[in-house]
Amino acid sequence: MEVGLLGLGIMGKAISMNLLRNGFKVVVWNRTLSKCDELVAHGATVGKSPAEVVKKCKITFGMLADPPAALSVVFDKGGVLEQICPGKGYIDMSTVDPETSAKISEGVTSKGGVFLEAPVSGSKQPAETGQLIILTAGEKALYDEATPALNVIGKKSFFLGQVGNGAKMKLVVNMIMGCVMNSFSEGLVLAEKSGLNPHTLLDVLDLGAVSSPLIRGKGPAMLQSNYSPAFPLKHQQKDIRLALGLGDENAISMPIAAAANETFKKARSLGLGDLDFSAVFEAVKDLQRLS
Ligand SMILES: NC(=O)C1=CN([C@@H]2O[C@H](COP(=O)(O)OP(=O)(O)OC[C@H]3O[C@@H](n4cnc5c(N)ncnc54)[C@H](OP(=O)(O)O)[C@@H]3O)[C@@H](O)[C@H]2O)C=CC1
Ligand SMILES: O=CCCC(=O)O
Secondary structure, three states: OEEEEEOOOHHHHHHHHHHHHOOOEEEEEOOOHHHHHHHHHOOOEEOOOHHHHHHHOOEEEEOOOOHHHHHHHHHOOOOHHHOOOOOOEEEEOOOOOHHHHHHHHHHHHHOOOEEEEOOEEOOHHHHHHOOEEEEEEEOHHHHHHHHHHHHHHEEEEEEOOOOOHHHHHHHHHHHHHHHHHHHHHHHHHHHHHOOOOHHHHHHHHHHOOOOOHHHHHHHHHHHOOOOOOOOEHHHHHHHHHHHHHHHHHOOOOOHHHHHHHHHHHHHHHOOOOOOEHHHHHHHHHHHHHHO
16 A cells, blocks of 8 residues: 655654564655655655645655645645645644644635544654554545545544544643643652652652553653653643633633643743753743742
């Protein structure tokens, strides 16, 4: 099966490598074209534009940074819409808001193509090993057709109905994750400042109800100030911001998410946006110094 992949950031690169390893032919494109070289060395071919990738492939995936990027590769010159047509499908895995996803869906279907949104839960390592959780919504026929690829990309795919439901589910999940990371960071600072050993806190947490892959996976690195990016902090802040927008539309009061958003914004202002989202710990430490 041949598939296209637009966007070779942390996730797009890992997903492409995994597809290649599992026998898929992959045609890649990235805004910074040089990032395609490593994939070519592993057997991928390159499209010079998103349109060229869509022209070559029946199904093309997008994995872009944010709503402006996701819209740009579809609607701008050389974009997906120039080649999408009946018989072709576009699957957007970027984390975006439901409105962005609806715009992309309308654009694709207006040209006779089919659309599926498919944001993913899970980070760099699950992407490398095909262990993502895929939150799809949109055209069920495209979901069925793409299942062989989805089964390689993820350990479980959900089909959630109409376009927007995948985006909403993803934003709810990441809003919770951002709040947990923020609260965990505050706990680490509180432990240390009140005279406890934060490593012992990790051991205690790991044995109790709060134990989680997130805390187990990130905690030790955070205590060494190691924030090598798996999930960039700027994207986590984007996701909480978009989740707050969803809350706004639905008149849902989310004071904890709003406070977490402020801390992630503070982290961005400290220049931590390209580091892992666990670097919010540094912003929490910085806030203690100021108070
Ligand atoms: N990292 C993670 O753990 C996870 C991330 N996500 C989501 O997946 C998406 C991608 O994440 P990730 O791979 O980490 O992000 P990266 O920041 O590593 O990569 C972003 C990608 O978007 C491209 N891009 C940015 N702006 C534009 C633009 N205006 N036009 C075209 N392309 C653009 C970049 O191209 P270039 O190389 O040229 O800059 C790059 O390919 C995001 O929506 C993120 O929220 C979802 C689950 C987990
Ligand atoms: O959007 C990013 C999610 C990262 C994760 O689920 O670990």
